[in-house]
Amino acid sequence: MIEYRSIRVGLLGAGSVGSQVARLLLEHADELEQRVGARLELVGIAVRDTSAKRDVELPAELLTTDAESLILGSDIVIELVGGIEPARSLVLQAIGSGADVVTGNKALLASHGPELFAAAEQVGAQLSYEAAVAGAIPIIRPLRESLAGDRVDRILGIVNGTTNFILDRMDTTGASLEDALATATELGYAEADPTADIGGYDAAQKAAILASLAFHTSVPVEAVHREGITEVSADQVESARRAGYVVKLLAICERLTDPETGDEGVSARVYPALVPRSHPLAAVHGANNAVFVEASAAGPLMFYGAGAGGVQTASAVLGDLVAIARRRVSGGPGTAESTQAEVPVLEIGRITTRYAITLEVTDEPGVLEQIARIFALHGVSVEQLQQSVSEGSQRATLVIGTHEAKESALAETVAALAQSPVVASVASVLRVEGAL
Amino acid sequence: MIEYRSIRVGLLGAGSVGSQVARLLLEHADELEQRVGARLELVGIAVRDTSAKRDVELPAELLTTDAESLILGSDIVIELVGGIEPARSLVLQAIGSGADVVTGNKALLASHGPELFAAAEQVGAQLSYEAAVAGAIPIIRPLRESLAGDRVDRILGIVNGTTNFILDRMDTTGASLEDALATATELGYAEADPTADIGGYDAAQKAAILASLAFHTSVPVEAVHREGITEVSADQVESARRAGYVVKLLAICERLTDPETGDEGVSARVYPALVPRSHPLAAVHGANNAVFVEASAAGPLMFYGAGAGGVQTASAVLGDLVAIARRRVSGGPGTAESTQAEVPVLEIGRITTRYAITLEVTDEPGVLEQIARIFALHGVSVEQLQQSVSEGSQRATLVIGTHEAKESALAETVAALAQSPVVASVASVLRVEGAL
Known part of the structure; x- marks a missing residue:
């Protein structure tokens, strides 16, 4: 075999992903060298504790608690520490020392992306982060490079495996959220504290990263509208199923024009939504992830695969590592993020969506008329209406599907419905996405 | 706006893809400049004829019949001429003149890839070809870069939109191949001479490109085993449907170990196969394409989208163009193809597959035993057998599913069955792929 010079790789963190990265690097050293x-x-x-028990046995002589010295002796630093600090300082230190950086840290990128990209650009360092969104699925590079000559209009992503597992289980078994979460925890798909997942926080971080990248702008995680799945009921899932829909937690990134001002803007939001069964995203089961991208020229594209898992995510880290290493071998600086567009992020009230609203109403003449008036008053057009009356009950159930309308108008409509004397309760409000 | 220096782009060919590339380059010039x-x-x-009628109106002053002079005045050459010559000579000339090249020419790459890649590597030029496989779907870059640190074990691709449209239509409407092809022609999904598509030639070229890339070796198109869909009958599609399968024309690239010699090898092959309905590829309808990739660390991944179309494929060309242009701005040579592995390509007889065989047999005692003996003699294990007798007939229909066995043993088994006195006819032989 030809002898090559070597590139020094420093790994920060040896958790489930980091330990797999180390294992693959050591086991496949010859093959990677060839490539x-x-x-x-x-x-x-x-690592924090060199004597801690790990998933993968790692050579003791490689372990150190001195991250700063390791960075100084590395050409490429892989940051898999997670969280904001000390990860942020370590990444900045690595960039400052002339190293390229691979990270899988979505929290860090979603809150400090612009700072880190600017630091990297200043010194011509590469900062890669394929592992930060949708685990093993190549989505960052396709958006960043393959679609760089196209115009991304919209992204609908199932980017959180835990919530997709839970919603899929509710859909296929009729389980309650509580029971499905318990199963997810038992099978290792949910953490002891599932807040980050079921509250939509994890998906919101990924939405911020995807929107920033797709629209060549900077979308901070605070600008992402976020609703989790905690309010999704077995009844909602069952009604959706009967109507030909499935409930999915979506990260939605959209390029749009404010209907009132005509201003260009982008929207990034996370919420559970009704997706038609015929949409490719409806077929994403279990803890899998998928990102559905609509681009002006390319049309609809979908990227599907494992959204989490140590070894799966390690594949994405190694892909970034090899790309950077090849660049180092052939010469030339890293490619900067293109965030020149600086498009404003529109708040949720200014976007347009469709609602599916389920109401319990009193079963008496004139009710439909009153309901219809509330919609008309707020300028929301009803596309579909279905009424069912249980025998012997004085209540009727109305399921109303709206046309596209401004989110603020829809929210006001729901508020007015809740206060109407003919409405006993607003049983369910879900947005509808991915109409084909 | 900041003024940048310019990069000269020369376009060879103004067919359905080329004219869209020109249009997008002209219309989105400012946005692309920013990126x-x-x-x-x-x-x-x-172009060959500057006065020819085109899909898109192009500025007359840009049209020329002098490709060689255009190449000499270009920093990046986009080759969308198609076919082998003069495309090959023009690409070599472009590389020789110091230009980087983007091509969507699958025929050229499948037959002359190694020559072109070697020429590019020698001078540090980039040769990109995302548009050559699966149109708009980013698959080349993910395989080349995102999975560069992983090990691709297997690719199952629906890479020809025409045949997928035809097979999908046969599946959903019960149409014959002839009728489905007529519809495809009518709707513009099939060309006047559909041989390249339905004969599997187009898919074989793409299989050669995918296998070369995925396994870091060189797989010439001549080494790809190829069967088209011309023999697929409405009966086969209907039986498949009843058994929970769908017939798809697959391009299969596989890394494997020869069961006899223990040698490492790769296989690239194209044939219609039975795919379980539950497999993500089964949900690829119409003229869409999808590439299902199984990698050691990443697990299963799928890339889905439009496999053809002028503007869709133009998106892939522009992605390559922007990536190369960014590289030129930041400095540094192109990235060479990594074809160092030189793994042998195993011929079809040495791989293992599963068969689904339908036989018409005489309905008399002892037939099953004789059939079973033929399988046993060839070392092929039967997984499933279903017998049905039509009333008043002296014939029975046997549908036999085998376990995995060597392709050569399966072929010999089928030949022996055809010669058996109890077999009236071998009605159908299809391979089964994508078992989950």
Whole structure:
């Protein structure tokens, strides 16, 4: 075999992803060397506790608690520490020392992306983060490079495996949210504290990253409208199923024009929505992820695969690592993020969506007319209406599907419905996405 | 706006893809300039006949019949001429003149890939070809870069939109191949001479490109085993449907170990196969394409979208163009193809598959035993057997599903069955792929 010079790789963090990255780097060293044209030498693994028990047995001589020294001796730093600090400082230190950086840290990118990209650009360092969104699925590189000559109009992403597992289980077994969550926890798909997942926080971070990248702008996680799945009921899932829909937690990134001002803007939002069964996203089962992209020229595209898992996510980290290493071998600086567009992020009230609203109403003449008037007053057009009366009951159930309308108008409509004397309760409000 | 220096882009060919590339380059010049950091200046479009009628009206002053002069005045050459010559000579000339090249020419890559990649590597030029496989779907870049640190084990691709349209229509409407092809022609999904599509030639070229890339080796199109869909009958599609399968024309690229010699090898092959309805590929309808990739670490991934169409494929061309232009702005040579592995391509007889065989047999005692003996003699294990007798007939229909066995043993089994006195006819032989 040809002898190449070597590239020093420093790994920060040896959790479920980090330990798999280390294992693959060590086990496939020869094959990777051939592909890169240089030896990828794992020079150290920075951890908090060198004696901690790990999923994968790692060579003791590589473990260190001194992350800063490891960074100084590395050409490429892989940050898999997670969280904001000390990850942020370590990444900045790595960039400052002339290293390229691979990270899978979505929280860090969603809150400090612009700072980190600017630091990397200033010194010509590469900052890659394929592993930060949708685990093993190549989505960052396709958006960043393959679609760089196209115009992304919309992204609908199932980017959180835990909630997709829960909603899929509710859909296929009729389970309650509570029971489905219990199963997810039992099978290791949900963490002991599932708030980040079921509250939509994890998906919101990914939406911020995807929107920033797709629209060449900067969308901070605080600008992402976020609703989790905690209010999704077995009844809602069952009604959706009967109507030909499935409930999915979607991260939605959209390029749009404010209907009133005509201003260009983008929207990034996360909420459970009704997706038609015929949409490719409806067939994403279990803890899988998928990102559905609509681009002006390319049309609809979908990227599907495992959204989490140590070894799966390690594949994405290694892909970034090899790309950077090849660049180092062939020469040339990293490619900067293109965030020149600086498009404003529109708040949720200014976007247009469709609602599916379920009401319990009193079963008496004139009710429909009153309901219809409330919609008309708020300028919301009804597309579909279905009324069912249980025998012997004085209540009727109305399921109303709206046409596209401004989110604020829809919200006001729902508020007015809730206060109407003929409405006993607003049983369910869900947005409808992915109409084909 | 900041003024950037410009990059001269020469376009060869103005067919359905080329004319859309020209249109997008001209219409989106400002947006692309922002993303690239330099103006992409379309300096000329080489065509055979400057007065020919085209899908898109192009500025007359850009049209030229002098491709060679255009190449000499271009920093990046986009080759969308198609076919082998003069495309090959023009690409070599472009590389020789110091230009980078984007091509969507699958025929050229499948037959002359190694020559072109070697020429590009020698001078540090980039040769990109996302548009050559699966139209708008980003598959080349994910395989080349995102999965560069992983190990691709297998690719199952629906890479020909025409045949997928035909088979999907046969599946959903019960149409014959002839009728479905007529519809495809009528709707513009099939060309006047559909041989390249329905004969599997187009898919075989794409299989050669995918296998070369995925396994870091060189698989010439001549080494791809190819069967088209011309023999697929409405009966086969209907039986498949009843058994929970759908017939798809698959391009299969597989890394495998020869069961006899223990040698590592790869297989690239194209044939209609039975795919379980539950497989993500079964949900690929119409003229869409999808590539299902199984990688060691990443697990299963799927890439889905439009496999053809002028503007869709133009998106892939522009993605390559922008990536190369960014590289030119930031400095540094192109990335060479990594074909160092040189893994042998195993011929079809040495791979293992599963067969579904339908036989018409005489309905008399002892027939099953004789059939079973033929399978046993060839070392092929039967997984499933279903017998049905039509009333008043002296014939029975046997549908036999085998376990995995060597392709050569399966072929010999089928040949022996055809010669058996108890077999009236071998009605159908299809391979089964994508078992979950």
